[in-house]
Amino acid sequence: MLMITGNEAKPMVKEVPGEEAKKIIEKDEKYVATTTKASPAVVKEAKGIVFEDVDGNIFFDFTSGVGVTNVGHSHPKIIEAIKKQAEKFLHFAGTDFYYSLQAELAEKLCEITPGNFEKKVYFGNSGAEAVEAAIKMTRWSTGKKFFIAFIGAFHGRTMGALALTASKPVHKQKFFPWMPGVVHVPYPNPYRNPFGIDGYEEPDELVNAVINYIEYVFKHFVPSDEVAAIFAEPIQGEGGYVVPPKNFFKELLKLAEEHDILLVDDEIQAGFGRTGKFWAIEHFDAVPHVITTAKAMASGIPISACVYPAKNDFKVKGAHSTTFGGNPVACAASLATIEVLQNGLIENAEKQGKLMAKRLKEMEEKYEIVGDARGIGLMQATEIVKSKETKEIYPKARDEIVNKAFKKGLLLLSCGASAIRYIPPLCINEEQMNNAMDLLEEAIKETMKEL
Numbered sequence: 001m002l003m004i005t006g007n008e009a010k011p012m013v014k015e016v017p018g019e020e021a022k023k024i025i026e027k028d029e030k031y032v033a034t035t036t037k038a039s040p041a042v043v044k045e046a047k048g049i050v051f052e053d054v055d056g057n058i059f060f061d062f063t064s065g066v067g068v069t070n071v072g073h074s075h076p077k078i079i080e081a082i083k084k085q086a087e088k089f090l091h092f093a094g095t096d097f098y099y100s101l102q103a104e105l106a107e108k109l110c111e112i113t114p115g116n117f118e119k120k121v122y123f124g125n126s127g128a129e130a131v132e133a134a135i136k137m138t139r140w141s142t143g144k145k146f147f148i149a150f151i152g153a154f155h156g157r158t159m160g161a162l163a164l165t166a167s168k169p170v171h172k173q174k175f176f177p178w179m180p181g182v183v184h185v186p187y188p189n190p191y192r193n194p195f196g197i198d199g200y201e202e203p204d205e206l207v208n209a210v211i212n213y214i215e216y217v218f219k220h221f222v223p224s225d226e227v228a229a230i231f232a233e234p235i236q237g238e239g240g241y242v243v244p245p246k247n248f249f250k251e252l253l254k255l256a257e258e259h260d261i262l263l264v265d266d267e268i269q270a271g272f273g274r275t276g277k278f279w280a281i282e283h284f285d286a287v288p289h290v291i292t293t294a295k296a297m298a299s300g301i302p303i304s305a306c307v308y309p310a311k312n313d314f315k316v317k318g319a320h321s322t323t324f325g326g327n328p329v330a331c332a333a334s335l336a337t338i339e340v341l342q343n344g345l346i347e348n349a350e351k352q353g354k355l356m357a358k359r360l361k362e363m364e365e366k367y368e369i370v371g372d373a374r375g376i377g378l379m380q381a382t383e384i385v386k387s388k389e390t391k392e393i394y395p396k397a398r399d400e401i402v403n404k405a406f407k408k409g410l411l412l413l414s415c416g417a418s419a420i421r422y423i424p425p426l427c428i429n430e431e432q433m434n435n436a437m438d439l440l441e442e443a444i445k446e447t448m449k450e451l
């Protein structure tokens, strides 16, 4: 029986991490590989936006398991769908045989992704696998070898996806050689970009600078007719929750189509309702050729997908496949997730996103170290800086804010060099949002006093 309801108005925290948490952390550190651990949060149960830790502390989760539990933790409709399918069969290799759930989910994804053309879906198990599928499909179907990706991008950590990733040196350090053939270009980051353009004031100028830069690359060292695809996140995620100017994707698509290049929209973090529309690219009036998705797709059961034009299909059996792709339990959870999102949660993301944006903008105006508040829907961040004037990054203050917020019961994650992301489950209510923002504000004020 869950003790928490998910409707709690406030977190309730004593001393964290508590004694039970410390024991688990110690064992984990001894036996589990070093990954990306960020806070000593040791969960026992979770519901909605709330979780209880092993010492009885009650927290608000503003991380959604890194963008996964968009419908909220332990949503009854998802659990019901999982149980129902689990009682029938857990696995049957949808790659080699058939069951209806896989075809149903593929049909649904083809319907709800932008673009009125025939599509097909490749199912994998993680975001990186969806990206690998996009890499292989675009190379396979076009015969071209090169890719364009953006500085600040995160597309995963497997050797192909890693080649596209360019958000932090630690991701690539000591791993060379990764897949050859990727050229990185600047992303139109309005707040800080190598062109010295204020992208909030001059969005068109910034977009032109990026498009011209890509043309420059084509002219000098990457023949555009050898480029298979351009990979882009609609909002850069791990790179710092960077929202490009509104017309960026229209211009990028135009450029791609002029050169017969496929545009791959990586929606792994930004998709599935997070921004108040099903796909983040819908905010930018552009229809990409390919979409990759994962994370929130099945509310926590691993599954990913690459949705692409049917004419670009592999066509040859065995060219690409994976044992667990399209697992039936994950497909059932994903279909239920789509239904739950479309029944009110996406609208709520837009509504609560407006409230969050208002509160974060107020903090930007009030506090010298809050340099930039940005985002769409419930995908928002603040960039922490030493001063608004210099925009010098201030990761020490950022980490301290995250740490203080955790001690108050608000679980946060950083992103980029000096930003904090705010990504609660989309079922959050107004009272919970305001109380979470109050806790964040307290953490900022206390940090400013101490540093």
Ligand SMILES: Cc1ncc(COP(=O)(O)O)c(C=O)c1O
Pocket (backbone or CB within 6 Å): 126, 127, 128, 129, 131, 154, 155, 156, 157, 233, 237, 238, 266, 267, 268, 269, 270, 294, 295
């Ligand atoms: C935009 C984007 N693409 C790809 C990935 C990789 O996904 P995964 O960690 O499931 O491999 C991530 C993960 O954060 C992501 O945010």
